[in-house]
Amino acid sequence: MLNKFADVENCPIRNILDRIGDKWSMLILLLLNEEQVMRFNEIHKSIDSISQKMLSSTLKSLEADDLVQRKIYPEIPPKVEYRLTERGKSLIPHLQSLVNWASVNFEDISNSRLQYAK
Amino acid sequence: MLNKFADVENCPIRNILDRIGDKWSMLILLLLNEEQVMRFNEIHKSIDSISQKMLSSTLKSLEADDLVQRKIYPEIPPKVEYRLTERGKSLIPHLQSLVNWASVNFEDISNSRLQYAK
């Protein structure tokens, strides 16, 4: 009955969650929401634990989903600006609702984990 | 500035998202929300693409976070019931808000991906 939810190809939830739920996408979306416009290296400095490769490939997949817009200036050295699209902005409140839940419950969940480990 | 968000240990969002965002947790939480109480094999039948191993380990981690409660009946053959805890229930609306966004935007995002691939 819920089998279709487990089918990555055709399930909206799985499909979107595979994107949002990866290691960096949500972080980048929230960061772009705060900063409005950022260049590659600015993002890299803000999230210094991300590698160039992962930042580059995450931005690319966010661009493919039209959640992030990429604006290239034909200069050398390269200049590329990233910002949220309207679709990207429409996702933000849902992410923030999750973030909020996470913040509120973080300590209790940490305690539960410690308790469980015993 | 947002570096702390990238630190898995201490960041509430990363910490929770690492759990929710895995391959099966969200699906199981939503399923349990619909069905209220389920046994191991019932969940397994509902999500037939999950392996026993993944179901078992996902349920265990949801239990560790006290999102799911596990009730063991000391019988042979074994009987174990799973249901959402209050904390688990409190997460559901946030997940559903994401699910809803995903459903609404699924087709457009699929189209964007196709467009981008060209």
Place this chain on the structure above:
DNA sequence: CCTTTAACTTACTAAAAGTTAGTAAATATA
């Protein structure tokens, strides 16, 4: 005493994700 059943667990394999280091390209500056 052998099979059945539910809920796992373990050992192994495969696939996905992430890391690190190196490369490119035009110009401005030391």
Place this chain on the structure above:
DNA sequence: TATATTTACTAACTTTTAGTAAGTTAAAGG
């Protein structure tokens, strides 16, 4: 002349995650 700048891409490698298949447990029924 050499070097830094900026945004990537690529290749080689390591780590993490997921999946498969077989084994475990323990009581009851035939």
